[in-house]
Amino acid sequence: MKFLCAGAELADACSRGFEIDGQKLFAVRRSGQVYVYINRCPHRGVGLEWTPDQFLDPSNSLIQCATHGALFLIEDGECVSGPCAGQSLTRVDCRENAQGIWISL
Template identity: 85%
Template sequence: MKFLCTGSELADSSSRGFDLDGQKLFAVRRAGQVYVYINRCPHRGVGLEWTPDQFLDPSNSLIQCATHGALFLIEDGECVAGPCAGQSLTTVESREDDQGIWINL
């Protein structure tokens, strides 16, 4: 397991990008739960963020690709609208403890 960040560095209903050993990732916290994905849209293979750490749509309820507007469920990364509908983001196994958020990469 690799350390990603402390729990307080990822507020609820927010997202944050990371570069760990050259692998671009992002994490989203929703309702206290953390979800981590590889930062690559299944449609074009590009990063998803609008600006640094901005991976969510304006309502903070879906992950949104800045390039084509594809929308993904936060809970499982499934694309529910856009050019890659039916495809999914690549999930990164994670866990959170008192020290922070850890990933299995």
């Protein structure tokens, strides 16, 4: 397991980008649960963020690709709207404890 960040560094309904061992990732916290994905859209293979740490749509309820507007479910990364509908983001296993958020790469 690799350390990602302290739990307090990822507020609820927020997202944050990271780079661990050359791999670009992002994390989203929703209803207290943390989800981590590789930062790569399945349609074009590009990063998803609008600006640094901005991976969510205006309502903060879906992950949105800045390149073509595809929308992904936060809970499982499935594309529900856009050119890659039916495909999914690549999820990274994570867990959270008192020390922070940890990932398996």
